[in-house]
Amino acid sequence: MPVPHDIAAETELWDAFAESAFKEDAEPSFCWTQYAGHGPGPELLSSPQSVLEIGCGTGRALAHLAQQGVKACGVDLSPRMVERAGQRWAPLGVRIEQGEILEWLAADEGRYDAVYSIFGAAWFTDPSRLFPLVRKHLAPGGVFVFSQPPAIPGAYGPQGMYKGGFAGKAMFTYRYSYKPAVWERHLLRAGFSTAKAQLVQAPKEGHIATLIVEARA
Numbered sequence: 001m002p003v004p005h006d007i008a009a010e011t012e013l014w015d016a017f018a019e020s021a022f023k024e025d026a027e028p029s030f031c032w033t034q035y036a037g038h039g040p041g042p043e044l045l046s047s048p049q050s051v052l053e054i055g056c057g058t059g060r061a062l063a064h065l066a067q068q069g070v071k072a073c074g075v076d077l078s079p080r081m082v083e084r085a086g087q088r089w090a091p092l093g094v095r096i097e098q099g100e101i102l103e104w105l106a107a108d109e110g111r112y113d114a115v116y117s118i119f120g121a122a123w124f125t126d127p128s129r130l131f132p133l134v135r136k137h138l139a140p141g142g143v144f145v146f147s148q149p150p151a152i153p154g155a156y157g158p159q160g161m162y163k164g165g166f167a168g169k170a171m172f173t174y175r176y177s178y179k180p181a182v183w184e185r186h187l188l189r190a191g192f193s194t195a196k197a198q199l200v201q202a203p204k205e206g207h208i209a210t211l212i213v214e215a216r217a
Contacts, residue, residue: 048113055120059085131190151177
C-alpha cells in the first residue's frame with residue numbers, strides 16, 4: 001500500500017532543516033556524493049541547456065550550473081528554504097519554487113534537458129508516482145540523474161526517518177531504498193529507454209557509499 005505522507009508535517013520538518021542547513025556565505029558547489037570533491041560532477045547531466053532540480057535544498061548545485069550558463073530551476077517543499085535560497089541565488093538567474101513535488105510536476109508545463117536530485121526528492125518520494133512525471137518533463141534525449149545513500153542490506157522500500165535523533169518533537173518523513181537493479185526496473189517501467197544504477201565507494205574504506213542512478217528519455 002502507498003505510504004500516507006503528511007505533507008504539512010513534512011513541510012515543518014524541512015523548514016527546521018533549512019534553519020541549520022542554509023548558510024548565507026555558502027558558495028555554489030556541485031557534488032553528487034556526501035563527500036566534498038569526491039565522485040563525478042555535473043558532466044553526468046550531459047551538458048544541458050536547462051535543468052530542474054527536485055528537492056533542491058540550499059540551491060548551491062543550481063547556482064553552480066547557472067554560473068555555467070545553464071537555465072536553472074529548482075523545487076523544494078520547505079517555504080523557508082525556498083525563501084532563503086531563492087533570494088541568495090536570484091542574481092545568478094536561478095529560479096526556485098515551493099511545492100510538493102508530485103503536485104508541482106503535475107501542474108508544470110515545462111520541459112527540461114535534465115532533471116536531477118542530490119539527496120533530494122528522488123529519495124523521499126514514491127518512485128512509482130515520481131518517475132513517470134519526471135519522464136514527461138524531459139526533452140527528447142534528456143537525462144534524469146539522482147544520488148542518495150544506498151539501501152541498508154535487507155531494508156528495502158519505504159522507511160520512516162525521524163529528524164534529529166529520537167528526542168524532541170516527533171518530526172518524520174519517509175525515504176525510499178532499493179537495490180540498484182530495482183531502481184533500474186522502476187525507471188524502465190516509467191518509460192525511460194535506459195537506466196543504470198551504481199555505487200560510488202566512499203573515499204575512506206568502510207564508510208558509506210553513494211548510490212548514483214542515471215536514466216535517459
